[in-house]
Amino acid sequence: MATWDWEVFCxxxxxxxVAPRCFGAKGDVTYLDWLLSAWGWTLSVSVLALIVALLVGxxxxxxxxxxxxxxxxxxxxxxxxxxxxxLLVQIFLWYHVLPTLVPPLRAVPSFLLVVVGLGFFTSARxxxxxxxxxxxxxxxxxxxxxxxxxxxPQTYRYVILPMxxxxxxxxxxxxxxxxVKNSSVAFAVSVAELTQFAMQAQEETSRGIxxxxxxxxxxxxxxxxxxxxxxxxxxWIRVPGVAGGGR
Amino acid sequence: MFTKxxxxxxxxxxxxxxxxxxxxGSVHAQATDTLKKIKDSGSVTMGVRESSGALxxxxxxxxxxxxxxxxxxxxxxxxxxxxxxSSLAVKYxxxxxxxxxxxxxxxxxxxxxxxxxxxxxxxKDVAFAVTTYVEEVRIAVKANSGIxxxxxxxxxxxxxxxxTTSVQTLRKHERATGVDFKELFGKDxxxxxxxxxxxxxxxxxxxxxxxxxxxxxxxxxADFKIVGEVLSVEPIAIMIRKDDPxxxxxxxxxxxxxxxxxxxxxxxxxxxxxxxxxxxxxxxxPLSEATKAAWxxxxxxxxxxxxKK
Numbered sequence: 001m002a003t004w005d006w007e008v009f010c011x012x013x014x015x016x017x018v019a020p021r022c023f024g025a026k027g028d029v030t031y032l033d034w035l036l037s038a039w040g041w042t043l044s045v046s047v048l049a050l051i052v053a054l055l056v057g058x059x060x061x062x063x064x065x066x067x068x069x070x071x072x073x074x075x076x077x078x079x080x081x082x083x084x085x086x087l088l089v090q091i092f093l094w095y096h097v098l099p100t101l102v103p104p105l106r107a108v109p110s111f112l113l114v115v116v117g118l119g120f121f122t123s124a125r126x127x128x129x130x131x132x133x134x135x136x137x138x139x140x141x142x143x144x145x146x147x148x149x150x151x152x153p154q155t156y157r158y159v160i161l162p163m164x165x166x167x168x169x170x171x172x173x174x175x176x177x178x179x180v181k182n183s184s185v186a187f188a189v190s191v192a193e194l195t196q197f198a199m200q201a202q203e204e205t206s207r208g209i210x211x212x213x214x215x216x217x218x219x220x221x222x223x224x225x226x227x228x229x230x231x232x233x234x235x236w237i238r239v240p241g242v243a244g245g246g247r
Numbered sequence: 248m249f250t251k252x253x254x255x256x257x258x259x260x261x262x263x264x265x266x267x268x269x270x271x272g273s274v275h276a277q278a279t280d281t282l283k284k285i286k287d288s289g290s291v292t293m294g295v296r297e298s299s300g301a302l303x304x305x306x307x308x309x310x311x312x313x314x315x316x317x318x319x320x321x322x323x324x325x326x327x328x329x330x331x332x333s334s335l336a337v338k339y340x341x342x343x344x345x346x347x348x349x350x351x352x353x354x355x356x357x358x359x360x361x362x363x364x365x366x367x368x369x370x371k372d373v374a375f376a377v378t379t380y381v382e383e384v385r386i387a388v389k390a391n392s393g394i395x396x397x398x399x400x401x402x403x404x405x406x407x408x409x410x411t412t413s414v415q416t417l418r419k420h421e422r423a424t425g426v427d428f429k430e431l432f433g434k435d436x437x438x439x440x441x442x443x444x445x446x447x448x449x450x451x452x453x454x455x456x457x458x459x460x461x462x463x464x465x466x467x468x469a470d471f472k473i474v475g476e477v478l479s480v481e482p483i484a485i486m487i488r489k490d491d492p493x494x495x496x497x498x499x500x501x502x503x504x505x506x507x508x509x510x511x512x513x514x515x516x517x518x519x520x521x522x523x524x525x526x527x528x529x530x531x532x533p534l535s536e537a538t539k540a541a542w543x544x545x546x547x548x549x550x551x552x553x554x555k556k
Contacts, residue, residue, distance in 0.1 A: 013415070013418060014415075014418060014419055014422055096441065096445065099445075100445070106446075106447075187409070187432075187434060188434045188438070190431045190432045190433070190442075192432070196409055196432060199409045199410040200409050200410055200414055200432075202345065203344060203345075203410045203411065203412070204412070204414075204415055206348070206368050206369065206372075208345055
């Protein structure tokens with residue numbers, strides 16, 4: 001077996017000396033400090049992108065099931081646009097190409113561009129799942145709502161969406177976990193997140209195994225935490241006797 | 248300054264993972280006698296880089312060229328003569344900055360001819376031949392920016408590449424001088440140069456030969472220049488297995504002979520001053536005093552010894 005050297009995380013990033021309490025003092029930064037800050041960036045990118053993805057994705061998914069041909073076409077176009085371009089390419093488009101076309105975008109920090117880029121990419125996938133969820137309901141539900149005198153928005157709000165969202169929670173959980181892993185593309189546009197930390201720290205310390213194991217662990221913990229939270233939400237909103245609800 | 252690579256990050260990660268599993272499996276390497284291994288098998292594996300400036304790079308189709316690769320080919324032909332072999336098959340194994348040390352340790356690669364900095368940490372794991380090239384970390388800026396030294400970079404944005412020692416060099420400078428600047432990390436050198444070109448960064452701090460190479464390939468090379476003080480000096484050397492004195496002597500003797508005969512200066516001229524494939528552009532980096540000194544007094548001193556001077 002290889003010999004482990006976990007002390008590497010206690011070293012400061014300038015003199016490579018082991019800090020007494022593993023956290024840097026007086027402006028010193030240890031690899032542990034850096035690792036935690038990198039984790040913070042990963043989580044920030046993931047959570048904000050997830051919010052963007054769920055909001056935009058739900059909206060697009062709903063549009064694709066409305067009776068209006070124009071709205072359906074718009075939702076379809078959105079989904080296909082963001083679903084058919086590789087994520088990394090999209091991030092580069094946001095970072096390098098769009099700012100040359102729209103100069104004010106130059107001032108936007110790369111962090112926000114990644115949140116939007118990753119959020120829109122995932123929104124296409126969310127839209128597809130929300131659409132599938134809505135269409136899995138019998139058509140009679142919609143007609144019943146409208147026949148009772150509800151407007152179309154009211155039908156969605158009170159009849160269709162409460163059922164559809166409960167059905168699509170499991171696939172949405174997968175998407176939410178994917179977003180944590182996909183956030184590693186932020187490294188390509190200079191966000192100092194976990195992947196960037198791994199590449200740089202392993203080079204500086206020559207302890208690649210320890211660095212990659214720690215980063216792997218944090219990705220796993222982050223994605224698994226989202227999984228558990230989604231499980232909790234699934235439990236809270238369960239309606240016995242409804243699709244996906246009875247157990 | 249080790250990571251002169253322009254390979255996709257995913258592949259890097261994969262290779263790193265592969266190398267990690269390899270090293271976990273075989274840290275207790277077999278007794279090292281590379282000469283015997285070469286003689287018995289009639290073949291040798293050379294570690295090469297996909298994109299390490301003019302030192303070691305690929306032309307595609309499994310062809311690898313560069314200053315260090317040509318030196319290694321000469322060394323291996325001398326080794327072949329020494330062993331009395333009529334032919335010696337040379338296999339080329341691409342390595343990355345993440346996997347090169349494990350691959351040398353576990354015997355996959357016999358001689359690594361890339362762009363590896365000889366430093367004290369690495370000397371615990373591997374050995375280095377005498378230094379063949381001394382790299383200097385410099386600053387590239389837009390020619391019309393008026394910037395001529397690092398002191399003028401206060402409050403400016405500086406690009407550098409993730410996975411290189413330049414990141415550390417910058418950090419040390421920031422600490423030592425109190426000059427505060429914003430850092431942008433490109434994912435590879437091409438990306439970092441794009442940051443400078445597009446104006447997102449005011450300067451690009453990196454090894455001189457990388458800067459010179461990128462500038463020579465730019466749309467308009469006259470728009471950029473390399474300025475300011477040398478930020479860090481790093482000896483780059485050919486890497487071999489540790490505790491194998493016979494092989495180290497064979498390699499060192501061959502390189503020292505090239506230094507003495509002036510062949511190495513011709514190779515330098517060929518790779519750094521003349522047009523090189525594939526695009527027939529020149530790197531255009533004149534021989535530095537530091538490299539000249541390394542040739543005059545062949546040594547395998549680590550980077551730390553250079554910093555003391």
